[in-house]
Amino acid sequence: MNIQDITSFLESIAPASLQESYDNAGLLTGSANWECTGIITTLDATEAVVQEAIEKNCNLIVAHHPIIFGGLKKITGKNYVEKTIIAAIKNDIAIYAIHTNLDNILTGVNGKMAQLLGLLNQRVLQPKKGILKKLVTFVPAEQAIKVRDALFAAGAGQIGNYSECSFTVEGEGTFKGGEGTDPFVGTPGLRHMNTELRLEMIFPAWIENELLKALLATHPYEEVAYDIFLLENKYQQTGSGLIGELTEAISSTAFLQQLKNVFGLTVIRHTPLLDKAVKKIALCGGAGSFLIGAAIAAGADFYVTGDVKYHEFFDANDQLVIADIGHFESEQYTVNLLFDILREKFLNFAVLKTGVKTNPVHYFV
Known part of the structure; x- marks a missing residue:
């Protein structure tokens, strides 16, 4: 089986045309014509993940985040991006990124988050035109x-x-x-x-x-x-974010505790809690502050995302609670999502989940 067989299958689920204009999803290193020896799924393609792929005889890394995002004018190993690319090329490791195209389908990154939270009546928060x-x-x-x-x-x-x-x-x-x-x-x-x-x-x-x-x-x-x-x-099956409902209304503190339990959190940054029951949940994996207005317009009680800046918290305007659980934390189960998608399709093929924790953010508790 060639790498092309695997990437074509992934793009049948999350078409490359759905990636945002600023994105760089697709095959970043290696050749589509290589025979694939095994796959490792990861959130980030780092030098440590490349080394893991070498050790486990997997020559394809399927990552959510593109290791090459902007243009590279030099590859001298001066930063983690260049080091990763050098290691991948030297060892014939293909790196494939499935980024905003996976974000923009209902069953993608946000769908995985919603599944873990048990949300019902799921729909795209901001459908694409x-x-x-x-x-x-x-x-x-x-x-x-x-x-x-x-x-x-x-x-x-x-x-x-x-x-x-x-x-x-x-x-x-x-x-x-x-x-x-x-x-x-x-x-x-x-x-x-x-x-x-x-x-x-x-x-x-x-x-x-x-x-x-x-x-x-x-x-x-x-x-x-x-x-x-x-x-x-608007195409209701594709777009940014997701909104759904809890099986029953609960308090704000109970929902915050559910977030901590589901995503393994030590801390949640959030706006003031409102004196009302929580049932309708909007969410967006990764950096999702651009959807705060859409979450309010959709009548969400909570908006769960990551990378919210200080002044953006004011945009809640006492109409909902913004909960910033962290970029990595919100998308961490994308590794499992990709593993499950590939494992179900390629039953007799080596598909592994990375054992490397790629989160660059640490918390002192």
């Missing part, structure tokens, strides 16, 4: 079911928890085949009118190529007429 497209094509009525089924199988027609969503309307199509054509119906050189169905369905942008392959493979016409439109609709 510009992700959805609409395919419109025109099919002879007799072949419409076959084409529709192929497009559904390729992933089109998903709206929230509903699948196989489409719309058709009947009309008349005309065409005249030129020299050398072999039309499905009609005679070359003569205008033909045929009863056709206008078939419409939406799809996420990253499946466009597969969708067109399915369309062209099943449509009976030599020249297939179709249109693709970019939609401004």
